[in-house]
Amino acid sequence: MTPQRITAGYLPGLGEDEVLWHSLSFAQGDRRLEVSVPVLSAAQMQALAQRVRTAAEQHLRPMPVAEIIDAIDRAIARLLDRDDSFRREAEAWLPVVSGYDADMVRLGMTGFFKTFRAAQLRRFVAEDFANPGVLDCFQPAPKGGAARAFGPDLLVHSWAGNVPALSLWSLVCGLLVKAPSIGKLASAEPLFAGWFARLLAEVHPPLADCLAVVWWSGAGGDSGLGAAGAAALYAQADTVLAYGGNASLDALRRRLPVTTRFLPHGHKLGFGLVGMQALDALKAPAVARLAAWDVMRYDQQGCYSPHVFYVERGAPVSPRAFADYLAAELANLQRRFARRPLELEEGAAVAKWQQSVEWRAPADGGEDVLIGPADAPWSVAYSDSLQPLAPTALYRTIAVVGVDTLDAVVPLVAAQREFLQTAGIAAAPETLYRLAGLLGAAGVTRISAMGSMSMPEAGWHHDGRFNLLDLVRMTEIEQSAEIAAQPFAPYAD
Amino acid sequence: MDKAALLVADLLAFIALDACTDEQFDQLALRLFAYQYESNAPFRSFCQRRGATLRNVRTWSDIPAVPIDAFKAMELRSAPASAGERVFMTSGTTGRAARGRHFHPQLAVYDLSMTRNFAQRFMRGDERLSMGILFPDEQAMPNSSLAHYLALAKSAFGTPDSRYYLTPEGLDMPGLCAALEESERSGRPYALLGASFSLVHVMDGLRAHNRSFRLPAGSRILDTGGYKGQSRELPLEDFYADLSQLLGVPRSHCINMYGMTELSTQFYDEGNATLPSVKSGPHWIRSRLVEPVTGRSVAPGERGILVHCDLANYNAVTTILTEDVGLWAEGGFLLLGRAEGAAAKGCSLAVEEFVKAAAA
Numbered sequence: 001m002t003p004q005r006i007t008a009g010y011l012p013g014l015g016e017d018e019v020l021w022h023s024l025s026f027a028q029g030d031r032r033l034e035v036s037v038p039v040l041s042a043a044q045m046q047a048l049a050q051r052v053r054t055a056a057e058q059h060l061r062p063m064p065v066a067e068i069i070d071a072i073d074r075a076i077a078r079l080l081d082r083d084d085s086f087r088r089e090a091e092a093w094l095p096v097v098s099g100y101d102a103d104m105v106r107l108g109m110t111g112f113f114k115t116f117r118a119a120q121l122r123r124f125v126a127e128d129f130a131n132p133g134v135l136d137c138f139q140p141a142p143k144g145g146a147a148r149a150f151g152p153d154l155l156v157h158s159w160a161g162n163v164p165a166l167s168l169w170s171l172v173c174g175l176l177v178k179a180p181s182i183g184k185l186a187s188a189e190p191l192f193a194g195w196f197a198r199l200l201a202e203v204h205p206p207l208a209d210c211l212a213v214v215w216w217s218g219a220g221g222d223s224g225l226g227a228a229g230a231a232a233l234y235a236q237a238d239t240v241l242a243y244g245g246n247a248s249l250d251a252l253r254r255r256l257p258v259t260t261r262f263l264p265h266g267h268k269l270g271f272g273l274v275g276m277q278a279l280d281a282l283k284a285p286a287v288a289r290l291a292a293w294d295v296m297r298y299d300q301q302g303c304y305s306p307h308v309f310y311v312e313r314g315a316p317v318s319p320r321a322f323a324d325y326l327a328a329e330l331a332n333l334q335r336r337f338a339r340r341p342l343e344l345e346e347g348a349a350v351a352k353w354q355q356s357v358e359w360r361a362p363a364d365g366g367e368d369v370l371i372g373p374a375d376a377p378w379s380v381a382y383s384d385s386l387q388p389l390a391p392t393a394l395y396r397t398i399a400v401v402g403v404d405t406l407d408a409v410v411p412l413v414a415a416q417r418e419f420l421q422t423a424g425i426a427a428a429p430e431t432l433y434r435l436a437g438l439l440g441a442a443g444v445t446r447i448s449a450m451g452s453m454s455m456p457e458a459g460w461h462h463d464g465r466f467n468l469l470d471l472v473r474m475t476e477i478e479q480s481a482e483i484a485a486q487p488f489a490p491y492a493d
Numbered sequence: 494m495d496k497a498a499l500l501v502a503d504l505l506a507f508i509a510l511d512a513c514t515d516e517q518f519d520q521l522a523l524r525l526f527a528y529q530y531e532s533n534a535p536f537r538s539f540c541q542r543r544g545a546t547l548r549n550v551r552t553w554s555d556i557p558a559v560p561i562d563a564f565k566a567m568e569l570r571s572a573p574a575s576a577g578e579r580v581f582m583t584s585g586t587t588g589r590a591a592r593g594r595h596f597h598p599q600l601a602v603y604d605l606s607m608t609r610n611f612a613q614r615f616m617r618g619d620e621r622l623s624m625g626i627l628f629p630d631e632q633a634m635p636n637s638s639l640a641h642y643l644a645l646a647k648s649a650f651g652t653p654d655s656r657y658y659l660t661p662e663g664l665d666m667p668g669l670c671a672a673l674e675e676s677e678r679s680g681r682p683y684a685l686l687g688a689s690f691s692l693v694h695v696m697d698g699l700r701a702h703n704r705s706f707r708l709p710a711g712s713r714i715l716d717t718g719g720y721k722g723q724s725r726e727l728p729l730e731d732f733y734a735d736l737s738q739l740l741g742v743p744r745s746h747c748i749n750m751y752g753m754t755e756l757s758t759q760f761y762d763e764g765n766a767t768l769p770s771v772k773s774g775p776h777w778i779r780s781r782l783v784e785p786v787t788g789r790s791v792a793p794g795e796r797g798i799l800v801h802c803d804l805a806n807y808n809a810v811t812t813i814l815t816e817d818v819g820l821w822a823e824g825g826f827l828l829l830g831r832a833e834g835a836a837a838k839g840c841s842l843a844v845e846e847f848v849k850a851a852a853a
Contacts, residue, residue, distance in 0.1 A: 302839060349843075
């Protein structure tokens with residue numbers, strides 16, 4: 001079967017025959033896909049940066065935020081329409097590049113896109129700006145004078161990972177603050193960002209040149225294909241939003257001028273807490289079911305995905321029994337949304353993790369076990385003794401740890417402060433607030449319900465930062481200037 | 494004679510054979526399995542969890558493969574600890590991780606396994622060669638299986654002028670150059686043996702002094718173990734091209750040994766003229782390529798994780814699951830590196846990055 005070919009990226013002002021193309025190959029079962037990604041020279045990258053800057057100056061900056069929201073909303077409406085050609089492409093090919101179950105991708109996209117409708121976008125802006133008008137013009141400041149927010153002069157995105165359509169987050173952030181944007185595709189998911197740029201140009205043609213999507217090899221792009229283009233772009237950017245492992249983020253930061261604003265989002269380590277109140281015969285199976293969804297979604301590849309569930313002892317349903325419920329739910333979900341086939345190296349990592357659990361067992365005595373058949377496409381490791389917060393092998397491998405009190409977990413997670421982000425909690429309101437205070441102090445930035453860990457709500461603060469505020473700089477007209485201007489008015493007495 | 498001594502005697506006789514049939518291999522493998530199952534409690538409980546018993550293990554490939562991490566987690570031994578035993582340990586390159594330990598109550602089996610195989614695959618009919626060893630000696634590294642291996646190579650196959658060129662003060666380049674010059678002058682073939690990274694240091698040293706040699710025909714080089722972060726990382730193609738060019742030894746005589754602390758037998762290739770080279774072992778070791786999660790053999794033509802059943806591993810466990818990726822090839826297997834780089838594809842933290850961060 002000859003593979004399908006898709007030309008990825010988005011290059012306003014550049015013809016397809018003017019740039020070099022690199023081919024990335026993907027295969028799932030009998031479906032094969034070749035994705036051509038653009039590799040730009042330094043001169044081409046400079047010209048591209050100039051073009052998006054100029055276009056944004058003309059078309060994006062003068063656009064009121066309300067109209068930008070309206071344009072994004074129309075694009076998102078099309079992505080939610082299962083008959084739309086862009087949506088059909090996404091449903092057809094994102095499962096092939098990512099390897100995820102097609103139904104999982106379909107449900108995930110719908111759930112994700114619907115958090116970008118107009119109402120949600122307005123909420124998103126309101127989260128960061130008490131008066132969203134500051135993005136359009138000078139607004140009176142409570143202290144006196146006036147203030148206006150300006151987005152970056154050139155925003156560069158470096159996407160990573162294979163969670164489908166993840167680039168939408170930063171692209172929307174850039175648009176809302178009216179920034180000309182150039183994004184670098186992740187080799188593991190090189191499709192969505194280019195499609196979104198094209199779709200946006202369709203629904204609102206003046207935006208066609210305000211956005212570009214390119215590729216180079218590796219995260220830092222300091223050597224290899226497209227390195228010259230990458231260097232040219234990084235030299236021009238005034239703000240860089242980057243996703244990836246800490247090592248590649250560090251390498252990227254080192255090559256940026258000190259004046260460039262760098263907004264890194266590293267890999268994270270999610271976990272869940274299940275309190276006694278949630279562990280009676282009626283509630284526990286339901287909580288386990290929700291927890292299993294968080295493990296299943298994108299096979300644990302999200303920054304918010306759980307690795308460990310700490311479960312409190314002393315309730316009618318023991319932590320060990322909760323682990324069994326969780327295992328049963330993972331087995332059920334496997335029938336609906338099969339885990340993607342693992343490559344040899346990934347399989348080896350899963351086996352290594354399983355074996356480490358197996359070898360720990362006799363030393364600990366007790367009930368420590370690996371639940372489920374060793375070759376099942378999921379596995380639950382139960383431990384009756386306190387275990388540190390540590391990553392599992394992903395791909396639906398999850399640890400359940402029995403604890404005397406949930407408070408005992410706090411020092412364990414605090415030890416991994418730099419990797420904390422999402423914690424799922426199933427507990428009564430008072431416990432929720434008390435734990436939230438402790439976890440927040442420990443470094444957790446997002447607390448959600450079980451089942452919602454992998455579905456952040458609209459307007460969430462990614463890694464505890466202000467998604468939009470972090471991108472802008474404020475220009476203030478101080479009161480003194482206002483007052484001093486008065487005598488110069490033509491109508492001055 | 495007790496059971497262990499009887500086994501050792503039979504094992505030594507088996508290694509001394511020129512070849513064996515499948516039945517002979519199975520017979521000894523199953524005897525060793527029974528012995529280890531009975532006398533090695535952690536191994537027995539491992540087998541029980543895998544559903545493997547003395548009754549249903551019928552051929553060597555049924556023996557559950559013990560992951561090499563287990564050598565770190567517990568004492569895998571059949572004979573109790575004794576005063577004269579030797580303990581070989583893995584180098585423990587991964588930060589805080591414990592080191593794997595392999596207990597040898599005596600080295601008779603290890604030594605016979607090494608010498609029989611080495612004579613055939615490296616010496617290739619020569620009785621003795623003048624050797625230069627690029628590794629610390631056994632006094633400096635008593636727990637290194639490689640130090641013992643090289644010491645044995647030197648004592649069993651080296652001429653009296655053979656010596657170590659890696660001293661506590663570092664690499665003795667002047668001494669090594671003198672030996673290489675002497676070989677060039679006399680026309681007596683020379684053998685240089687050591688860790689791959691030490692050979693990189695030698696090449697760097699030669700380049701720094703603008704030196705190169707044309708060693709006489711029959712000279713050869715043995716490297717092993719990779720770079721382990723102890724030298725610059727050199728692609729294999731460059732490594733052998735440079736070795737051959739700087740020392741004048743054809744690539745067919747640059748032999749790579751693939752060995753592991755957890756084993757008692759080594760694999761060799763027939764030189765590295767073409768890469769990757771085909772590795773193979775003697776009749777007392779057999780390998781499988783498996784799919785890591787299920788442990789099932791992979792289909793022909795597919796990559797798999799290497800499992801070795803080494804009959805010379807009589808005290809620990811015969812069958813181990815490595816972390817090395819292999820592919821079957823004519824006459825043996827290709828070694829395609831370690832099964833790592835399973836870095837996160839998404840934004841969730843992977844074990845690899847976590848371990849690195851913890852070690853930093």
